[in-house]
Amino acid sequence: MAKRETSIRQTEIDLASDAPLYEQVRDRLSQMVLTRDLSDSTPLPTEPNLMELFGVSRGTLRRAIEELVRDGLLSAEQGRGTFVVQEERVRRVVWQRLSEVARPDSRFDLDLSQYVPDFAGSNLAHKRVMKRTEWRSADVVFCAPDNSIEQLRFAALEAGKKILVPTYGLRRGFILLDGKKILKTDHALAASLDGMERFGKRLGPGDLRQAGTIDLVVTGATAVTTDGRHIGGGQRYLALEWMMMKQLGVLSSDALVFAVVHDCQVVDEMVEAEPDCLLDLICTNTDEIDVWEPRDSAPSKLRRIK
Secondary structure (H helix, E strand, O other), rough: OOOHHHHHHHHOOOOOOOOOOHHHHHHHHHHHHHHOOOOOOOOOOOOOHHHHHHHHOOOHHHHHHHHHHHHHEEEEEEEOOOOOHHHHHHHHHHHHHOOOOEEOOOOOOOOOOOOOEEEHHHHHHHHHHHHHHHHOOOOEEOOOOOOHHHHHHHHHHHHOOOOEOOOOOHHHOOEEEEEEOOOOOHHHHOOOOOOOOHOOOEEOOHHHHOOOOOOEEEEOOOOOEEOEEEEEEOOOOHHHHHHHHHOOOOOOEHHHHEEEEHHHHHOOOOOOOOOOOOEEEEOOOOOOOOOOOOOOHHEEEOOOOO
């Protein structure tokens, strides 16, 4: 009964409100979508059913849906219906959870759509990465420009490793830093996004071979699934970076991909989401999840889980 009452409240439209009807419908519809099970990939109810549910006209409903389509949460398919964009729904659900434990960014505060935050307990996840043989034996590590792995970038420099870090949005290519060539007193600043360009060498995509063979990839994420899907913030930077490294042949044939996330970012439901790349290991503040997927599996083959 309580669940039904909550559902009814979610669809109520306040005719006395100053907010336009379509905005109220948009907001209620968004709430409905985000409270669905993440594994639910069925289309939304039909227009007549939604019109009856919200008590609004077809024009009002369509305007609300059009806004959510432009916002990336819904996808309208001619002749099939309106569907939820699974990756975006996962992002928004996880952002709600993550806001409880995320550490604010100096530029974006807690606008989690703009960056991957550090989080409470990240040091425990870092320890799980650093105890792995693959980390200890790696000479060159690709490190995503995520706040959640800044201390791993620092640890790599302290260990005398080379790290390759993309600049924000790939606007200035990549930065190659060599822990052996940077003073130890500068390692902490060199590991930060604000300081790395002062101590590293800027590389364009065509220069990546100068980094040498990349032994390990370490990244944060917006969300991860227990079957090894990395879900980023929507810009798909990691997918692009992965493709560049593969095409240029700079990835070791046995290079693994490790993700560092908070427990709340791990999705254990079977979701139909297209990953930026596939993961081999997920390290959280409390757990370590080995993912057994063939490394030559292409993300496109995993778009749908039956």
